[in-house]
Structures are given as C-alpha cells and as structure tokens.
C-alpha cells in the first residue's frame with residue numbers, strides 16, 4: 215500500500231519559492247491501479263519521483279507498506295525501494311550498447327551473477343511477447359518493442375509497485391494498446407500500478423483516476439468500480 219499524506223513540495227528558485235504540490239493526499243491499496251491525470255506541469259511526474267524515493271517532499275509523509283520512506287537514511291530508503299518499486303518512462307531509457315535481454319537483467323546485474331539472472335530475463339521477455347527479439351539492440355527495435363523491454367526490465371526485481379510515467383506517450387495507436395493491455399495483465403496478476411498520463415482514455419482502464427490541477431488534487435475522484 216502507498217500512503218501519500220499531506221504532501222507539499224516547493225522549489226527555491228532565483229525568482230523565489232515556487233509551489234509544485236499543495237497538500238496532496240491519497241492512498242493506493244495493494245493491487246490497485248490508479249491514474250494521475252492533469253495538464254503539463256501539474257505535478258504528475260513529481261508525485262512519481264516522490265513515491266520512487268527520489269525527491270524528498272517539503273512536507274508530509276510517504277509510506278510504502280507502512281514504512282515512512284523519508285524518515286529512513288538515503289541508503290536505507292533506496293535499499294527498501296530497490297525491490298519494491300520500479301519505474302517505466304515515456305523515453306524507454308534502454309542502454310543502447312546492450313541487447314534486449316541484457317537491458318532486462320540490468321537492475322540485478324550488480325547483485326547477482328548473469329548466469330543466475332538469465333532464466334528470469336528469458337521468462338520476462340516471453341511475457342512481453344518478444345522472444346524473437348532477445349538479442350536485438352534498442353536501435354533494432356520499434357518504439358513499442360522498446361517499451362515492452364523497458365517494462366520487462368522494470369519487472370526484473372519482482373516489484374510490488376510499478377510507476378508508469380506517460381508510458382504510451384511516444385507510441386502509435388496499436389503499440390499504445392499493446393502496452394496498456396500488458397499493464398492490464400500485470401494489474402490482474404496483483405501489481406500495484408500508478409500511471410501518470412495525459413491520455414484520459416488510457417486512464418479509464420485503471421480502478422481510480424486522480425485529477426491534478428496546478429499541484430492540487432481535485433476533489434473530483436472518478437471511481438470506475440462504483441460506476
């Protein structure tokens with residue numbers, strides 16, 4: 215479960231203090247898929263970075279499975295989150311010098327032998343439907359295929375929580391549908407998913423939509439389970 219409690223985030227700039235998030239609170243029970251929607255600059259990526267342990271809020275608490283992440287030292291926080299939370303981004307972020315299967319293994323390469331990681335990497339590449347592309351390099355893959363490799367890479371540590379930042383933003387219609395269908399499969403398997411998107415239609419695939427406007431969570435919370 216993710217508890218995002220009374221979170222505010224300000225930046226100090228040469229023009230003075232700017233407020234990015236204002237007193238934002240929400241809870242994501244384990245296994246739920248929520249979508250964050252809102253215009254550009256409303257704070258969606260900022261929320262994902264805070265959940266990922268990468269950005270300390272100015273105020274508020276973020277608890278993952280009841281542990282207050284920002285009370286921990288940076289090292290302990292990363293250790294806690296390393297296997298619990300994984301991210302998928304709009305710009306795939308694959309390393310160009312590595313093949314698909316090598317990219318998938320990357321999150322665990324510092325911790326385990328390559329030989330031990332290969333069977334899991336193979337099963338993940340099969341899961342995302344790219345068995346035929348195992349040894350292809352990113353430049354030899356389509357955008358949709360690269361994103362599916364990126365999702366497989368995110369799954370390598372068996373995270374409970376998947377943070378997806380505009381994962382379909384660079385994809386055409388059919389690749390977008392492939393990626394969303396894959397998220398639906400992962401959700402059905404029990405993953406907790408937080409999707410930040412401009413794509414309101416994509417967001418309707420989730421359990422709940424939270425709408426952000428200039429760093430404020432709108433009261434409008436659409437719960438499709440109750441429609």
Ligand SMILES: Nc1ncnc2c1ncn2[C@@H]1O[C@H](COP(=O)(O)OP(=O)(O)OP(=O)(O)O)[C@@H](O)[C@H]1O
Nearest residue numbers: 225227232234252253254255256257258259260261
């Ligand atoms: N380091 C920083 N210093 C100052 N302002 C920042 C910094 N990082 C982000 N911002 C501002 O925070 C605001 C929220 O950014 P964020 O990336 O969370 O928005 P977003 O809703 O994800 O936008 P988009 O949909 O375009 O990705 C933006 O106005 C951005 O300019």
